[in-house]
Amino acid sequence: MTTRENTKRIWIGPVPIGAGAPVAVQSMTTTHPQDIEGTLREIEEARRAGCEIMRVAVPDEEAARAFGELKRRSPLPLIADIHFRWKVAFEVIEAGADGVRINPGTLSQKALREVISAAREASIPIRVGINAASLPRRIRERFGGATPEAMVEAALEAIKLSEDLGHAQIKVSLKASDVLRTVEAYRLFAQRSSYPLHLGITEAGPPFSGAVKSAVGLGILLAEGLGDTLRVSLTGPPVLEVRAAYHILGALGIRERGVDIISCPTCGRCEVDLPKLVEEIQGRLLHITAPIKVAVMGCVVNGPGEAKEADVGIAGGRGEGVLFRKGEVIARLPEREWVPRLVEEVQRLAQQYATSGGCKGSSESPSHGSAP
Structure with missing residues (x-):
């Protein structure tokens, strides 16, 4: 470019x-x-x-x-x-x-x-x-x-x-x-x-x-x-x-600017209602302005590996899923905790961006980058 x-x-x-x-x-x-x-x-x-x-x-x-x-x-x-x-x-x-x-x-x-x-x-x-x-x-x-x-x-x-x-x-x-x-x-x-x-x-x-x-x-x-x-x-x-x-x-x-959601298109291995899950997570994260990549995967087998470039994500299976950060599993969670724990983790990362000056690239910035 x-x-x-x-x-x-x-x-x-x-x-x-x-x-x-x-x-x-x-x-x-x-x-x-x-x-x-x-x-x-x-x-x-x-x-x-x-x-x-x-x-x-x-x-x-x-x-x-x-x-x-x-x-x-x-x-x-x-x-x-x-x-x-x-x-x-x-x-x-x-x-x-x-x-x-x-x-x-x-x-x-x-x-x-x-x-x-x-x-x-x-x-x-x-x-x-x-x-x-x-x-x-x-x-x-x-x-x-x-x-x-x-x-x-x-x-x-x-x-x-x-x-x-x-x-x-x-x-x-x-x-x-x-x-x-x-x-x-x-x-x-x-x-x-x-x-x-x-x-x-x-x-x-x-x-x-x-x-x-x-x-x-x-x-x-x-x-x-x-x-x-x-x-x-x-x-x-x-x-x-x-x-x-x-x-x-x-x-x-x-x-x-904001959350970039990475989600799989689903396949026969998917054991969760991924479209519904993605929609809920997206709605809960609209207020986030920090540029954070969030993966929402429907397979606990390949999810973390395929989404290893994401800052944080969830890979769900039947009734259980894993929370991961940069491809590394940090917690195993029951289904009821997927969304709240993922949102909590994203908010924590957003706070880190804000306190460290990670959100750059406003209209007053001399170069392209992440928006305020």
């Missing part, structure tokens, strides 16, 4: 983006901003899961008026998402937005100039958010459709406009709902520009299939060293997006 060090540095509130900073995890609220308490609940849940930047849709004047209260109380930097009714950007920028997302396909040239100028005056970044489904018509016609080349051209045009207006605090996204077109668009753009990239597969779908699609697309790009922030776009609450993002980053060894 390569690390992309040549992107430009911008800041979203206190979060550094690009130029070697850790890949930042972002999500988006699902509520209307007028529902201030509901929106703040989503933001806080996402924050607890490790979210570092939150985007908020601002579809109308009512949303713009509510944005100020959200900004005042939000524990995370907020990016205002602007489409069509572009004058709301002035109000959210005045209210302290940490960034503004604009889409050249939903804003006129006049609107783009006005919003970019307002962002420049406030010294906040813009995200040039290109979506294949909403490219400017003249670009679609020139390229014969929403091709990767057309997406890149739309982004470069918006960047030039911003630079001509004296504003170079920019990050860029080039999203489509299909993986291959998205991947190619990001690759082509990275060959022509060094602005930081926000990765995503737009409209990826429901939690399971959407996470799979995002893992494939984002995983390819991240493994090639591309990407400075990312969002896993799912039809569901933001906290699911954040958890999926960290699973993707963790699988690539880029950032690790």
